[in-house]
Amino acid sequence: MQKATIQLGPLTCPSCVKKIEGAVKALDGVDKESVNVMFNSSKVKFDMDSEKIQLIDVERAISSLGYEVKKSQVK
Numbered sequence: 001m002q003k004a005t006i007q008l009g010p011l012t013c014p015s016c017v018k019k020i021e022g023a024v025k026a027l028d029g030v031d032k033e034s035v036n037v038m039f040n041s042s043k044v045k046f047d048m049d050s051e052k053i054q055l056i057d058v059e060r061a062i063s064s065l066g067y068e069v070k071k072s073q074v075k
Helices: 014-025 055-063
Strands: 002-008 036-038 043-048 069-074
Antiparallel strands (some): 002 043, 036 043
């Protein structure tokens, strides 16, 4: 598992957090227990299995909801 962080554009409401969290948790290869969407810092942190999913797939899932992906990082 790799730790990933995605910096988003500003989140405007708590329901944004729930939408993003649900979309990321639904992806195969993401550790559902590790998903953490932080409203104040507009960041998404999660663990992922890079053999099952790539960071670009998570970015696309978030972008498809209408949120801006600014920067991503995998450690």
